[in-house]
Amino acid sequence: MPDKVRVILVTDGDRVAQQAVEDIATSLGLRCISASAGNPTPISGEEIIKLLKEVHHDPVLVMFDDRGRRDKGKGEAALEYVASHPDITVLGAVAVASNTTGIRGVPVDACIACSGDVVDVPVDKRGGMRNGNEEDKPVIKGDTVDVLNNVEIPVIIGVGDIGKMNKADDIHLGAPVTRRAIEEILKRSGVSYG
Secondary structure: OHHHHHHEOOOOOOHHHHHHHHHHHHOOOOOOEHHHOOOOOOHHHHHHHHHHHHOOOOOOOEEEOOOOOOOOHHHHHHHHHHOOOOOOEEEEEEEEOOOOOOOOOOOOOEEEOOOOOOOOOOOOOOEOOOOOOOOOOOEEEEOOOOOHHHHHOOOOEEEEOOOOOOOOOOOHHHHHHHHHHHHHHHHHHOOOOO
């Protein structure tokens, strides 16, 4: 494997998100760092890097979660460490919307609505489309997304709450909204998979 590990950052890590992300990784032939899942993220950025260096192939999906905290919690601290690490190539990030208030949010390249469509307006926690400023990129507001403004991420795709979205992203359906977001990042990165 090349020296740098290619990763996709996912800003959600609760139990439902973990199952959805693990299932998507398996179905797309990707790897997943399950130990990074948790609400909040239970391990440090240093520990995640150690695990990433042990994977047999990439790209790797890595979950981060701040458990609703407005300030920089464990998930954001770990994400910042991983995304800035010299041995990592970040392909993109899935920015997950939440109801957390008092946050900046992050401009995204596109969003996947609960319908599964790629849209250029923001989405909320349920994957519903919100009105956005027409001149700028859509902004996703979530508890673990502000840190994405501090690191170099080539592609950011916004989604609602992974595995939920009023059952539109149900894991029994294969979490189609989240899967589409990950496929969109791979496509825009020019990475073949499967």
